[in-house]
Amino acid sequence: MKKIIFLFFILFIFNSCSNELITVVDEYNPLYQVRAIPGDGSIKINFWSGILASDFAGFNLYISTDKNFTNALLSPEGRYPTIPFSTHARSNITLTFPKTGGLTYNNNTLYYVSVTAYGTNDLAEGGKIETRIDSVIPVVPRQQQTSTGTITAGSLSITINPTTATISRGKIQSYGVQSNFDAITVFTNNNITATSLSYAVGGVYIASNNTDLCKVWITSSGNYTYAFHSKAGQCNTI
Numbered sequence: 001m002k003k004i005i006f007l008f009f010i011l012f013i014f015n016s017c018s019n020e021l022i023t024v025v026d027e028y029n030p031l032y033q034v035r036a037i038p039g040d041g042s043i044k045i046n047f048w049s050g051i052l053a054s055d056f057a058g059f060n061l062y063i064s065t066d067k068n069f070t071n072a073l074l075s076p077e078g079r080y081p082t083i084p085f086s087t088h089a090r091s092n093i094t095l096t097f098p099k100t101g102g103l104t105y106n107n108n109t110l111y112y113v114s115v116t117a118y119g120t121n122d123l124a125e126g127g128k129i130e131t132r133i134d135s136v137i138p139v140v141p142r143q144q145q146t147s148t149g150t151i152t153a154g155s156l157s158i159t160i161n162p163t164t165a166t167i168s169r170g171k172i173q174s175y176g177v178q179s180n181f182d183a184i185t186v187f188t189n190n191n192i193t194a195t196s197l198s199y200a201v202g203g204v205y206i207a208s209n210n211t212d213l214c215k216v217w218i219t220s221s222g223n224y225t226y227a228f229h230s231k232a233g234q235c236n237t238i
Contacts, residue, residue: 027129027131028051028053028056028117028119028129028130028131029049029050029051029117029131030117030131030132030134031047031048031049031115031116031117031131031134031135032047032048033047033048034046034047034114034115034134034135034137035047035137035185035186035237036113036137036138036139036185036237037094037139037182037185038139038140038141038142038185038227038229038237038238039141039142039144040107040141040142040143040144040227041104041105041106041107041141042096042097042105042141043063043096043097043105043111043113043139043141044094044095044096044097045061045094045095045097045113045114045115045137046092046093046094046095047092047093047115048090048091048092048093049087049090049091049093049117050089050090050091051088051117052088052089053088053119053129054088055119055120055121055129056085056086056088056117056118056119057080057081057084057085057118057119057120058081058082058083058084058085058086058117058118059081059082059083059085059093059095059115059116059117059118060072060073060080060081060082060083060115060116060117060118060130061073061082061083061095061097061098061113061114061115062113062114062115062116062133063097063111063112063113064111064112065109065110065111065112066112067112067136069112069114069133069136072116072118073097073098073100073103074100074101075098075100076098076100080118080128081118082098083095083098095115097113105141106141107140107141107142107143107229108140108141108142108143108229108230108231109140109141110138110139110140110231110234110235111138111139111140111141112136112137112138112139113136113137113139114133114134114135114136114137115135116130116131116132116133117130117131118130118131137237138234138235138237139235139237140229140231140234140235140237140238141229142227142228142229142238143227143228144181144225144226144227145225145226145227146219146223146224146225146226147223147224147226148222148223148224151214151216151224151226151228153207153212153214153226153228154211154212154214154228154230155170155209155211155212156168156170156207156208156209156212156214156228158172158205158207158214158216158226160216160218160222160224166195166196167195167196167207168195170195170207170208170209170212171192171193171194171195171207171208171209172192172194172195172196172197172205172206172207173187173188173189173192173194173205173206173207174197174203174204174205175203175204175205175206176203176204177200177201177202177203177204178202178203178204178217179202181204181215181217181225181227183204184204184206184215185237185238186236186237186238187206187208187213187232187236187237187238188236200218201218201219201220201221202217202218202219203217203218204216204217205217205218206238208232208236209232210232210233211230211232211233212228212229212230212232213228213229213230213231213232213235213236213238214226214227214228214238215227215228215238
């Protein structure tokens with residue numbers, strides 16, 4: 001009987017410890033598959049994270065009009081991290097860049113963004129833990145509109161009729177039927193030459209001429225949402 005009780009006690013201790021968060025005092029696992037999502041006067045960043053540390057406090061967001069970051073954005077309360085977070089599991093996370101201290105994100109302006117995981121621990125050097133900046137991502141906020149006619153996006157002209165999407169002065173690529181406008185954000189093939197494509201309701205298309213970039217999502221027959229910016233030579237995210 002004593003042996004049985006002792007074994008039960010050992011198993012209880014092991015099980016209890018396995019459910020506790022482990023405090024990491026030197027570094028966190030890096031974030032991965034980071035991508036920027038432009039909006040109308042707004043910017044989001046999407047990534048995967050899986051930090052198992054009790055001193056993890058959230059994420060710091062960085063933004064600049066060049067590739068050199070200085071300090072992360074402060075939270076609306078004026079401190080770090082920019083976005084407090086407490087999920088200690090592998091998760092796909094989307095964060096919106098806050099507009100604090102009069103900060104705005106102007107349409108058709110090129111920005112560079114990044115994100116880090118952040119925590120505080122008195123045992124760490126400087127009393128804080130922060131992942132390194134691995135991904136510096138260009139992004140251009142852009143106006144988003146709905147239409148039922150021909151789209152004029154800078155020098156691009158896109159016409160959608162009952163069977164095809166046709167483009168003038170550019171090239172167009174299909175990304176298939178998607179569930180939302182932000183499902184595809186990056187124009188991935190600048191070597192395509194298609195000027196006319198068949199389409200389906202729900203399809204997402206991106207058109208480019210290396211200067212202007214336009215994304216179209218056909219929401220229903222004859223109706224679509226589109227966005228446009230003129231920084232295609234610097235940023236292929238739309």
